Amino acid sequence: MRQYSADLTPPWKKKQQPAPEVPAEPGLVVEEPGTGFCGAVIRCEAGTVTLEDRFGKHRVFPLEPRGFLLEGRVVTLVRPSSSGPVRPTRTASGSVAVPGARARVARAGRIYVEGRHDAELVEKVWGDDLRIEGVVVEYLEGVDDLPSIVSSFAPGPDARLGVLVDHLVPGTKEWRIAESVTSEHALVVGHPYIDIWEAVKPSSLGIEAWPTVPRGQDWKTGVCRALGWPSENTGAVWQAILKRVGSYKDLEPELLGRVEELIDFVTGSGGA
Helix, strand or coil, X not given: CCCCCCCCCCHHHHCCCCCCEEECCCCCEEEECCCCEEEEEEEEECCXXXXXXXXXXXXXXXXXXXXXXXXXXXXXXXCCCCCCCCCCCEXXXXXECCCCCCCCCCCCCEEEEECHHHHHHHHHHHHHHHHHHCCEEEEECCHHHHHHHHHHHCXXXXXXXXXXXXXCCCCCHHHHHHHCCCCCCEEEEECCCCCHHHHECHHHHCCCCCCCCXXXXXXXXXXXXXXXXXXXXXXXXXXXXXXXCCCHHHECHHHHHHHHHHHHHHHCCCCC
16 A cells, blocks of 8 residues: 655744744753654753653754754754753643652543544653543544443443543534433533544644635545645554644643643542
């Protein structure tokens, strides 16, 4: 089977225009676009910078012009006036990091998200928080399966169920299915986007806005064609999009609030 490589390089990257210089201060979260490695600065020495990702892995990169992305924008990292080894103080979700914390034994409660791409995005941004809280995320093949899943799961006080649904808008099929879930120990929330791709800020991808796709046309395929991205393999395009997500700052607030709400509900930090 042919393999396609998604090229999401925006015009400003190809033109090689001068980029702003940013001091490589400890804790600054950046991405090296050549490898997709995203992490916080822990050390900056003559000619190199060391990054640490959320798994504790270290990578050393040269301080080259236009060598990094900061909140989706190309920058040139420079050595600050002083630097020393530190650890990131925030997780990708913006929570306070707990260095050396062990993952908690999994709770009986679960969070379900609609689709594999949704699950991958939640893991990338909230993975650290979820492991500390002992919350497992699973994905639904489709919202049509929701009633049977809730029934089989049988949520209770010690096994709460949270569900994140795409395009949860009043009057839609998704809305009617969500309304059919009546358990006080199950919470169904959703975002307004047709697909989880839209929850990524356009500015983080170097585009002005997500294009409008005519009804009746596959949304992902239509988006790729409108933006000049390879439409033959939307999975590869999604992986390229996911690499541009470094933290919660790259996501729309409509998604951030719903995921935080589900985590609070399942862990008992909020809700009934």
